[in-house]
Amino acid sequence: MFKHKRPIFFHLLTLFLVVTVAGVTFPAPAQSFQNSAPVLLNFDKTLVGQGVWKGTVSGGVTGNLRTELTSLQVAGPIWLVGFNWIIDAGEYSFTARLNGTLNTLTGQVVMNGTVVEGWLFGAQVHEEGQLVDPNTLRFQGTIQVMPATSN
Secondary structure, X not given: OOOOHHHHHHHHHHHHHHOOOOOOOOOOOOXXXXXXXXXXXXXXXXXXXXXEEEEEEEEOOOEEEEEEEEEEEEEOOEEEEXXXXXXXXXXXXXXXXXXXXXXXXXXXXXXEEEEEEEOOOOOEEEEEEEEEEOOXXXXXXXXXXXXXXXX
């Protein structure tokens, strides 16, 4: 069990209470990727502002990461969250819209969603993360991107 239950909850509650959710629009999607091999990425990100984290991805592609909180529903220690994951990796850049849960007692995050713009458009995405520093709200974990297959 994560040792700093109260600080995690306090830091996250403070952050999420000041976040405002705005509508987001995306440009037309890029052409879909036809290969069906999953792409595995590792990520490391830290809070930089209201509802915004920045960091890096490595593995299947290497680049910069920006995540933006788009929704929050507090349900006891398990919070329902929505995020846009923006991967800036040159020709492999994409944006995914993910929804899932944040366990404020353990710091574990699990989210699922879809690539809504760019490389691998339409692919399913699964994210698993862990809070590794409650003072800076730094998270590390993995993102698995499963491209849509064509018939």
